[in-house]
Amino acid sequence: MTIQFDQNRPIYLQLMEYFYGKICRFELEAGDKLPSVRETAVEVGVNPNTVSRTYMEMEREKVVISKRGQGTFVTEDQQMINELRERTAEKHIDAFLTVMIQNGFNEEEIMELIQKQLRIINKGGRENE
Amino acid sequence: MTIQFDQNRPIYLQLMEYFYGKICRFELEAGDKLPSVRETAVEVGVNPNTVSRTYMEMEREKVVISKRGQGTFVTEDQQMINELRERTAEKHIDAFLTVMIQNGFNEEEIMELIQKQLRIINKGGRENE
Amino acid sequence: MTIQFDQNRPIYLQLMEYFYGKICRFELEAGDKLPSVRETAVEVGVNPNTVSRTYMEMEREKVVISKRGQGTFVTEDQQMINELRERTAEKHIDAFLTVMIQNGFNEEEIMELIQKQLRIINKGGRENE
Amino acid sequence: MTIQFDQNRPIYLQLMEYFYGKICRFELEAGDKLPSVRETAVEVGVNPNTVSRTYMEMEREKVVISKRGQGTFVTEDQQMINELRERTAEKHIDAFLTVMIQNGFNEEEIMELIQKQLRIINKGGRENE
DNA sequence: GTGGTCTAGACCACA
DNA sequence: GTGGTCTAGACCACT
Missing domain, CATH: 1.10.287 (Helix Hairpins)
Structure with missing residues (x-):
């Protein structure tokens, strides 16, 4: 599950594309919970700050929603x-x-x-x- | 001849793609002289250093050759x-x-x-x- | 640690040779972090841009790897x-x-x-x- | 007899080394006449100005002497x-x-x-x- | 006039 | 704090 990051492009963008890929392929469906920032950070081997930024950007684009104390979820809006x-x-x-x-x-x-x-x-x- | 630069990507790279486009479309052919660094700089409205970097990168990829005091030329190697x-x-x-x-x-x-x-x-x- | 630069040759090349010397003598080993661009600039008394160019050239030759926000490192590849x-x-x-x-x-x-x-x-x- | 010029170093210097090589190998001996600037220019395919500069530098180092109207000669001083x-x-x-x-x-x-x-x-x- | 190098100083994105 | 890019302006060597 390790990702080959292109060092010339922002990692948070590549991570976004990685999650968007999962969502577009319906591996992650509407309402599904994303792994926590820490889990993802460990899994793909990047700084938690970078994952955090990824989640923030996806939330800004209204593709995911973070619920305080619960985690981050794929939008319910199909x-x-x-x-x-x-x-x-x-x-x-x-x-x-x-x-x-x-x-x-x-x-x-x-x-x-x-x-x-x-x-x-x-x-x-x-x-x- | 003005280029629309995407603010999120390095100008020197976009300028490279511009010239590579010309070469791939055969608008610039083997051995042709490119406009001088300063000419290009004025024409596309960027700093000569940026154009210089573009030419340097293209030379590193062996697509053009710079000759001191003469100018920069598309490679003779078809x-x-x-x-x-x-x-x-x-x-x-x-x-x-x-x-x-x-x-x-x-x-x-x-x-x-x-x-x-x-x-x-x-x-x-x-x-x- | 001061370097005597030969005025007739590009500083960035001489700086490359200086670092390559360190690597060849194993003073800098695989994975080691190089001093930051700014540190080196101060230490050898040249402009940061010049050091930056040195690091870029060494990266192009795959001897070092630059990681954004982290620093520049000697390749892990022995x-x-x-x-x-x-x-x-x-x-x-x-x-x-x-x-x-x-x-x-x-x-x-x-x-x-x-x-x-x-x-x-x-x-x-x-x-x- | 064509010379492979390294584009990164002054051609006039490489041309000097070429002639110095001939002199050190005794292919050109004390008092011998060098080919004219024009001849050399045509032969090695560079600008006559460049050859001219080469001859001037060699004269400055007292290895050759140019005699007005006669040509350029290797020094008589063995x-x-x-x-x-x-x-x-x-x-x-x-x-x-x-x-x-x-x-x-x-x-x-x-x-x-x-x-x-x-x-x-x-x-x-x-x-x- | 041509490219090459360097400085100074600035801004940015990334970690 | 880290590298990356860009501008402005300068000087130099080569042709």
């Missing part, structure tokens, strides 16, 4: 989660296509390269089954 | 440019697919969402014709 | 350090022999002149005991 | 040439030993590594015979 998933996808697709086009790749090339990469991923994935 | 283009594509595709899968999107969804976004972009593009 | 030591030696020996041969010195002359110089150094060293 | 050879050797040996010791290599290691490198060079050299 609509919110669906939106998170959609926004996330759109943001990444948009950024991806923008940068690819800016680098002179056309639609055909982009689709082809993605297909190719997906085949590689699928092959690698199967080996681990 | 192979290097092709690699740049491939590496760029692979890096972005990889990161994109990783994050999408991490967020629980499967192949079909990913391909579909990209197609949808491409249609929107094309429609937007045509309006400008 | 293999890397051994390689640094070997590369350093090879680089200097190679350059030295190349230039000596280019100046028309043969093997015997080179070995003899080194022996002679080593005797002088040893004599000088003993005087300081 | 003593000067011998000193050049010795000074060159001493300078390089001194710098070399200093840096090796600074990097924690002891006498035995240094001598051994040089012997090893010389064997490699000799083997490589023979292949070209």
